[in-house]
Amino acid sequence: MDIFLQQLANGLTIGSIFALVALGYTMVYGVMKLINFAHGDMVAASAFVGLTIYTQVMGQATSLVAVIAIFFLSAAVMACVGIILERLAYRPLREAPRLSAVVSALGASLMIQNGIMLIWGPQMRIFPELIPQVYWDINGVVISLIQVLILVLSLGLMIALYLFVEKTRMGAAIRASAIDQDAARLMGINVNRIIAIIFIIGSSLGAVGGLFIGLYYRGITFNMGWQYGLYAFIAAILGGIGNIPGAMLGGMMLGLFQAFIAGYISSTWADAFTFILLILILIVRPTGLLGERVAGKV
């Protein structure tokens, strides 16, 4: 039972990170029908940007204000990168064959990943200890302050995003663009602006996810984005791509699944089991658990 509760806590933590990253994939896919392969590398880049902001701009301060500032600055930087990426690598290919955009996304991924390596070096860097190491031992189950913060903040962000997309005018415009871009344009929606907003939101959420990865695992490497990006994309598919609550559910589910695999079987087989889960779910439910929200036959 102890292993179960411990892995439940770990799974929820890593699951909320997956969910945050998955939201970026699912929103972009929902509107543009494009797997933004660069998203995972942007998540990794965010951890490095946060590291540099901490050492260079904040003078290694760990006060609450400084930590909040690091989060906002990193998110702002990554939002800018996201807009530039969309403008330069994806917008010119919107009318092109689908695979051309996929190759462009792969190219952007390679560029960002190796850009990180060229700037920060190929070796592992240690992320600063921004949050004090506080642990609670509840009947043998150890939960850290970082885990609680990650879970609470992620849930808060996800609820905020859900309300934004479902309850606001802008959210309605985003949903309309996802259903039919041409019809949305005819209704007076500036689809280019919606796509820019999606990249801002997705990249900022991914940036927060990247900082969480840094805080939780401490060691960050330039190529870690592939791994988290792939998991997050799987999470998005599990929930039903284009479906925002689906991405949250998929992320949490995948996090728990991996934690239990690590706890009960072995973490060396985590990837294999993850993909077997993905394939089984796609065979049973080809549009994910909650169903995809992608218009038309693609």
Add this chain to the structure above:
Amino acid sequence: MKNLERFGFPALIVVMAIMPNLLNPRWQAVAITFLIFTVVALSQDIILGKAGMFNMGQALFFGMGAYITAILNSQYGWPLLATIPVAILLPALFGVLLSGPIIHLRGDYLLVVTIGFNIVFIQVVQNNLGGITGGPNGIFGLDSLSLFGTQLTSQLAVYYFAFAVLLLTLGIMRNLEKSKAGRALHYLREDHLAAESIGINTRVYKIFAFALGAGIAGLAGTVFATQYSAVSPEAFEFIQSVLFFSIVLVGGSSMPGILLGVFMMFVLPEIFREFATWRFFIFGFAMILAMILRPRGIWPATFGKIPKFLIKESNHGA
């Protein structure tokens, strides 16, 4: 364009047949690498370019062939060339078994699932399943080529082995273009629904394309194992699949485009070794740029074996 095909290809093949005799061993090795990766890229082209299935796990079949050769040679003492049938058939069988359940999935899902296959394969060989893959170090110290009892230890022999495999692959590709299967694949890539409605069993042809591509990649794996006389997991990582995927699409799924792509991705880095750390950054930039400037690839393929009057008809629908 037609002239290039008529005279360019024979000229290229003659050059490739003579060239290794004029090169020093280092450049011979580069030339062999070029041949091997061209074969893998062509096998990827069958699945991705010709059949239009988003396969991003081609390194899996390539690696499987290489590992089969290495295991049969090092554990069971089979001569390298004798492993060829197994190195073709087993990956082809896996191609059928793996693609069977997922072939109906929409493009992007197929992409992610095939990435998954590749990653699972790497995890299997790294974890040394069954104690025969040698774990993260792989398998090394394979025999050299031997034919009818004669040891062929020179690198030249490996070159001509690779060259023969390339010629065989080219022959298959050429046949495919002219055959019923090739036309069926072309139709189902262009319009899946229309192909199905004129009676093409799309499922069978898709699985066929997967099996063919997997078998050829497996054969390329044998050549790879022969050339390096070793195999290790990192040669078949998922990033390799990304490169093969990109080569086909950036090249435009055509012969000259693919040759150019393999040259840029695998030969240029050998020439400009001082830029090794910049390699993937530059590739990434080049991929974006190539797609923006030429969304259908640098050298788009034409499906030229259909009578002219039929092409005109079909353009109405496109």
